Amino acid sequence: MGRSHGIHAEPITFGLKLASFYEEFKRNRLRLVRAIEEVSTCAISGAVGTFANIDPKVEQFVAKKLNLKPEPISTQIIPRDRHAFYFSILGIIAGSIERVATEIRHLQRTEVYELQEYFSKNQKGSSAMPHKKNPILSENLTGLSRMIRSTVAPALENITLWHERDISHSSVERNIGPDANITLDFALVRLSNILDNMIVYPEKMLENLNITKGLIFSQELMLELTKTGISREKAYKIVQAYAKKCFAENLNLFDVVQNDKYIIKNISQQRLKSIFSYSKHFKHINFIFRRVFR
């Protein structure tokens, strides 16, 4: 089921959800490649960047050996806007990780339960509540994402150094350098493992699609009614009234409208069934997949 605001909206496929994540990580991969390029420069230009006591050829020679680009103009150090860019990208990737982790946590809720993080045979759940299977890996990723994102602010502050460098950035980088990179690596591996081993419950997905008993098709019913000659306002009111009734009395919208003479008269039974079917929600899925995976 597709949901906006946490509320059932229109059907979707689970593959589409995953494809959306896939496309986002394609972007992240490209960003990371560029970020690595950004920080892969070499500066051997002396105490304030003037090459006063060293020939620029040394810089060029070393840069080539290390497969780096010479920094066009350095101070005592490589300018820190480059590193700020790098850590910003790590922060964005962390955000994407949290997006996937949050989706998993939502879909594993007891009331939703469309999937479940893998739970090994020997793994104990809660020692007090043995029936529980918690999405602890995804929750962990949510927290780790906060940690990685928190390194962006100090990285941005590091850009402003006094004159040809002060060393305030150093203690920051000694912390966030290893921490953000290692944490992100760990998080990516963990995310990958979660996705590889995730248990998916398609029956429950279908069950959830039917929770609202056809209300999710109200839009198309309304649109169809406007084709029969009545105004959109009137069509809206008719359908809304039936929707309220269904919700209040726990009825199925398809059954309820069977008793409406105007509808029965103006919309064929075949058309009515097609309105209450999933097929149209699937018809462009392959098109989207081709855009993502071509």
Next chain:
Amino acid sequence: MGRSHGIHAEPITFGLKLASFYEEFKRNRLRLVRAIEEVSTCAISGAVGTFANIDPKVEQFVAKKLNLKPEPISTQIIPRDRHAFYFSILGIIAGSIERVATEIRHLQRTEVYELQEYFSKNQKGSSAMPHKKNPILSENLTGLSRMIRSTVAPALENITLWHERDISHSSVERNIGPDANITLDFALVRLSNILDNMIVYPEKMLENLNITKGLIFSQELMLELTKTGISREKAYKIVQAYAKKCFAENLNLFDVVQNDKYIIKNISQQRLKSIFSYSKHFKHINFIFRRVFR
């Protein structure tokens, strides 16, 4: 004077400082172009991104008209990692603005006073202290940079939305969208005005170069001594002792070493003068300029 840790290091030219900023803003310009590309996508894909009730051709048509790229896979909205990238770039540019602003503030300090923000004839300084001319524009930019940078964190949090979208990102973007863009635009215009109208005091720059009375050349003197046959350790100790003496008694290093028989005997007067000259610090400036401005 080039400074690291706020302490005089080796000579530099003022043009080199500016060229360093110029190069950084070249990078920022490219980043901004890419960031605009990142968010210039178009999604008209329905309530959950399935094109259930709309043909993908509409999206393609509108995208083309608006000079946007169709979003390969959207939910109810365009994924927010794109916007996080955009605001991260604004944050980095803000950091670069603060770097320049901080340099100006440092160079306008009473004790340094190598330059000054333009001060119009009719402008009053402090009403209480009429002699004061404060770098208030650059200080303002420092604060505005903090504001722009502070929008990165909520933009990163916006990536994680529930399922096919929740609307929590909206109030954030309605704030940071106009605020960060307008503030950055204002800050860039202000920075540009500051640089256009800045008053530079070259005599004071020269004066500051001489504050340490030649101590800044101690390194080259030491290196020269090693060529006369004594060890680096011994050369270091000799020069260090004279440096301390100069600092303590406010003497000129060049004058002081004139009394050292070993030095006088082993280093020609012409060579000694060349050690205490600025020329070698300038010799590669043009090379660097070519790298930046070619």
Next chain:
Amino acid sequence: MGRSHGIHAEPITFGLKLASFYEEFKRNRLRLVRAIEEVSTCAISGAVGTFANIDPKVEQFVAKKLNLKPEPISTQIIPRDRHAFYFSILGIIAGSIERVATEIRHLQRTEVYELQEYFSKNQKGSSAMPHKKNPILSENLTGLSRMIRSTVAPALENITLWHERDISHSSVERNIGPDANITLDFALVRLSNILDNMIVYPEKMLENLNITKGLIFSQELMLELTKTGISREKAYKIVQAYAKKCFAENLNLFDVVQNDKYIIKNISQQRLKSIFSYSKHFKHINFIFRRVFR
């Protein structure tokens, strides 16, 4: 139903949830009172805080008139650690608002639907999907919370000013001062309105309690078994096996264990019913309420 990790844990009352929020906002109220005290100081001490041209009695007089405390030692301004404290408290309150807003959003999910933000008669839901009632106010609060929290970082950066003051903090405070206060005020009023007008569905709460068909009582069943003379390990295995069976076959745990001869023989029917009842989960609720509301 009480939930940890998004998974059903043990029963709770809805009042207890609200009381938890109430207690948190009691703390926040006290914090805010202290934060206001912190920034309610008065400094009229001259250009650098020395009272060189003004008598300290003026400061004392004005402070008294304005119901402020004289700042014990000021520079040109009141030290900004006070304001950092103030904005930190706003950030914490924003976090608490988001906590409540997130709870509401969760409980209004289609699959959970234990409550609903008030929806006025004339209010349209989604124009495309008229059956939808989205928790947009709570989602809005989630975003506003991000905004308020984002003011903490620049407020912390404002503490460090150069010497007896630089004016970099000013543009920050002119932004975050009105923005954070007005946004928080708006958010608190909105939250209050949401809670006042919220529609609660107790039947759905009861329904959700039964989703797992008694699995939530497995812990007590296991504990009871240990009293019959078997080890905890054995008791755990017995109950876990039945729990798995119930989950897989969608059975009721109470019914299933009726067929276990050992259980039937060793645990009386009355005791068994009491294990599968909610009463013990309520017995200390009043005690907690007294702690909160006394």
Next chain:
Amino acid sequence: MGRSHGIHAEPITFGLKLASFYEEFKRNRLRLVRAIEEVSTCAISGAVGTFANIDPKVEQFVAKKLNLKPEPISTQIIPRDRHAFYFSILGIIAGSIERVATEIRHLQRTEVYELQEYFSKNQKGSSAMPHKKNPILSENLTGLSRMIRSTVAPALENITLWHERDISHSSVERNIGPDANITLDFALVRLSNILDNMIVYPEKMLENLNITKGLIFSQELMLELTKTGISREKAYKIVQAYAKKCFAENLNLFDVVQNDKYIIKNISQQRLKSIFSYSKHFKHINFIFRRVFR
């Protein structure tokens, strides 16, 4: 010299600077005590906080033993607004540390050099530039402050947990708990050592006071002129003109005004000398000290 905007304003004493820091850390100490109180609570209330399987007396007993207060109402855990408060206070203290560190770095600038971080006999400065003595400890504190402040944002995000707890806060706290506390402890010890061993140059302080050659007394001269019967506007113009002349020609204001017949006639030589003296800037210092150290 007292400075605002990095520009000489009015004289101050060095003790007053330190007293300002002292007072700020008095506030920080009190905040920390309260923050520790805030997080010193005890919760043993079961899986969702209902004491369903444990008597509240256990909580009370353990709390008393551990010198903690029972948490009035807990979920599965102690509410995280308490911890957010704690880390916010660490962030504020970090800001104060950076304020002191920045002051030291400014005062050790080559052009200012009113003080210097202790430099042990065996300590090498720059290996390339042996005359350099850099304020590296204070620069380090500047960076560490950034690190500590960066923990506030994730601590604020931790407040919002799902229902009766999700475990996303855990990985955050396992990082920022030790990191922020240990880093702050280290930073406070380092700051204390810097202040204990700092070398102060009072002669240089006096020298810097005289850099502007009496311009810093222009305000009082102007005020005195208004007492002789001319308007403030006229007095301002007269003094401003002399101030400009002094700055442009590097003259001493006291000497220059000796040639103004009106001034000489209307202001006694004794009064003129008192205008150009520091005494009035010191007269309330003891009063301030009593407010801070009583």
